[in-house]
Amino acid sequence: xxxxxxxxxIKEIEELRSLGVEPYPNHFxxxxxVEEIKKKYDxxxxxxxxxxxxxRFAGRVMSIRHHGKTAFFHLKDTTGRIQAYIxxxxxxxSAFLFFKKHVNVGDFLGIxxxxxxxxxxxxxxxxxxxxLLSKALRPLPEKWHGLRDKEIxxxxxxxxxxxxxxxxxxxxxxxxxxxxxxxxxxxxxxxxVETPILHYxxxxxxxxxxxxxxxxxxxxxxxxxxxxxxxxxxIVGGFEKIYEIGKNFRNxxxxxxxxxxFTSIEIYQAYAxxxxxxxxxxxxIAEVVLKTCGKLKITYQGVEIDFTPPWKRVxxxxxxxxxxxxxxxxxxxxxxxQKLKEHGVEVEIKNRAHLIDKLRELVEEEIINxxxxxxxxxxxxxxxxxxxxxxxxxxxxxxxxxxxxIANAFTELNDPIDQYQRFLEQTKLRExxxxxxxxxxxxxxxxxxxxxxxxxxxxxxxxxxxMFITDSPSIRDVILFPLVRPKKFEEEEIEFEGGFEG
RNA sequence: GACCCGGUAGCUCAGCAGGCAGAGCACCUGACUUUUAAUCAGGGGGUCGCGGGUUCGAAUCCCGCCCGGGUCACCA
Numbered sequence: 001x002x003x004x005x006x007x008x009x010i011k012e013i014e015e016l017r018s019l020g021v022e023p024y025p026n027h028f029x030x031x032x033x034v035e036e037i038k039k040k041y042d043x044x045x046x047x048x049x050x051x052x053x054x055x056r057f058a059g060r061v062m063s064i065r066h067h068g069k070t071a072f073f074h075l076k077d078t079t080g081r082i083q084a085y086i087x088x089x090x091x092x093x094s095a096f097l098f099f100k101k102h103v104n105v106g107d108f109l110g111i112x113x114x115x116x117x118x119x120x121x122x123x124x125x126x127x128x129x130x131x132l133l134s135k136a137l138r139p140l141p142e143k144w145h146g147l148r149d150k151e152i153x154x155x156x157x158x159x160x161x162x163x164x165x166x167x168x169x170x171x172x173x174x175x176x177x178x179x180x181x182x183x184x185x186x187x188x189x190x191x192x193v194e195t196p197i198l199h200y201x202x203x204x205x206x207x208x209x210x211x212x213x214x215x216x217x218x219x220x221x222x223x224x225x226x227x228x229x230x231x232x233x234x235i236v237g238g239f240e241k242i243y244e245i246g247k248n249f250r251n252x253x254x255x256x257x258x259x260x261x262f263t264s265i266e267i268y269q270a271y272a273x274x275x276x277x278x279x280x281x282x283x284x285i286a287e288v289v290l291k292t293c294g295k296l297k298i299t300y301q302g303v304e305i306d307f308t309p310p311w312k313r314v315x316x317x318x319x320x321x322x323x324x325x326x327x328x329x330x331x332x333x334x335x336x337x338q339k340l341k342e343h344g345v346e347v348e349i350k351n352r353a354h355l356i357d358k359l360r361e362l363v364e365e366e367i368i369n370x371x372x373x374x375x376x377x378x379x380x381x382x383x384x385x386x387x388x389x390x391x392x393x394x395x396x397x398x399x400x401x402x403x404x405x406i407a408n409a410f411t412e413l414n415d416p417i418d419q420y421q422r423f424l425e426q427t428k429l430r431e432x433x434x435x436x437x438x439x440x441x442x443x444x445x446x447x448x449x450x451x452x453x454x455x456x457x458x459x460x461x462x463x464x465x466x467m468f469i470t471d472s473p474s475i476r477d478v479i480l481f482p483l484v485r486p487k488k489f490e491e492e493e494i495e496f497e498g499g500f501e502g
Numbered sequence: 503g504a505c506c507c508g509g510u511a512g513c514u515c516a517g518c519a520g521g522c523a524g525a526g527c528a529c530c531u532g533a534c535u536u537u538u539a540a541u542c543a544g545g546g547g548g549u550c551g552c553g554g555g556u557u558c559g560a561a562u563c564c565c566g567c568c569c570g571g572g573u574c575a576c577c578a
Binding site: 085 | 503509511512513514515526527528529530533534535536537538539540541546547548568569570571572573574575576577578
């Protein structure tokens with residue numbers, strides 16, 4: 001069936017060209033968006049006709065209702081949908097018959113006309129001239145139910161965007177949120193920078209990297225798992241307030257909150273500590289929520305989340321003591337193992353850092369409103385500066401919202417000798433089989449040896465943040481093209497070669 | 503990786519006590535000059551995810567595989 005429709009349309013394109021009509025013209029100047037038209041003419045009453053107002057508009061045909069010598073149809077542009085009305089006695093017989101025969105749902109059309117309100121009160125464009133702007137070869141999904149097949153939604157996102165205004169708006173909201181973040185940081189004197197995505201050694205997080213190969217040097221490289229170590233090199237070099245928004249890559253599982261490539265923002269500020277960063281985090285995220293949702297109390301999956309600052313702060317040690325009765329500084333590893341077992345958690349990697357990580361996850365699950373969990377042990381924080389009051393702890397915080405880790409930050413470790421020791425410990429873990437332990441980065445240590453000012457750094461998982469503001473249950477709903485297993489195109493059974501020869 | 507659910511026309515879905523593969527939308531033909539899921543009459547369109555098995559006969563039952571979704575595990 002698809003084959004038939006497609007072949008029919010391809011034939012039609014040849015017909016059009018033989019009639020001197022180009023089905024893919026190069027240009028049409030569109031003067032107004034649906035949003036602008038609706039705003040300007042919304043005051044019209046049913047039956048009002050403004051035949052002196054001339055509007056040039058263009059969009060995709062989403063539906064057509066033929067009525068003999070007239071037709072109503074809807075056009076969609078990036079801001080919305082608007083109805084248009086075409087009559088034989090206005091556009092002329094040949095133009096009308098052309099419309100009837102050659103314009104289908106899915107095609108792009110440019111129209112010239114004036115606004116009126118129909119009997120039923122819908123703002124409508126009365127077509128005086130029109131031009132076919134692009135001919136669709138394939139039919140659109142069902143107009144009423146839309147596209148529901150998740151597989152097609154993820155593999156052919158453009159189809160979901162065509163069919164679902166909700167989807168289009170969801171992604172607009174995502175990218176508007178990015179703009180809010182940039183404006184917020186730019187107005188505070190932060191400079192957006194770029195650092196490499198191809199890394200010689202990975203660092204800045206615990207994760208399995210993607211490995212790739214650089215031909216010119218005949219060496220393997222990694223896609224970055226985090227930009228952290230390069231951004232701190234920039235602080236060494238003299239930058240004081242910087243941020244980077246970009247993709248990170250982690251060769252790990254896919255789930256409703258994980259995609260192998262995901263977007264983060266990392267922010268670094270010299271002469272600041274993690275307390276300053278907490279304040280910045282609150283203000284930044286509250287700004288994003290307020291500007292994109294219009295309020296600070298939003299509903300996520302039926303649960304209210306209140307982003308009104310200031311947010312709760314709890315010390316990790318106290319939180320775990322209170323909720324689980326374990327002391328992450330004093331108790332032995334087997335106490336942790338026992339406690340995890342009680343809660344039905346099996347662990348594969350049995351080093352202390354990993355056990356503490358698991359315990360932390362247990363208690364963080366219960367946190368709904370934005371909460372800073374602070375002062376993590378040194379063992380699980382190899383890049384964070386030791387706490388000014390307790391050298392077993394670090395000045396670190398994680399932001400938990402709805403049980404999920406949204407941000408991670410610390411007063412940055414700028415003591416090169418301590419950093420080197422921490423790397424050594426990580427190297428040991430790595431040798432013991434922890435593939436996610438940090439790699440030794442001697443160039444980074446060397447950079448610190450030249451001196452890094454006291455600095456605070458912050459990383460936010462933006463996709464996860466955008467899930468909240470768009471009330472999306474899965475990270476794939478906020479990533480335009482999430483990773484899917486590729487399918488052979490031959491499954492479509494459509495001949496592309498020679499397909500245009502009729 | 504484990505378990506659960508699913509895959510039927512381009513799309514949304516029926517059909518699965520085994521017996522000719524269906525509807526609506528979309529598409530084509532015709533009627534219709536204010537409709538809006540327009541309406542009316544007619545028509546074309548299928549590798550029932552793939553492969554095997556059971557059976558006189560499989561979309562339907564059994565086994566294996568592929569793809570997707572969900573839950574869990576690993577991770578942000």
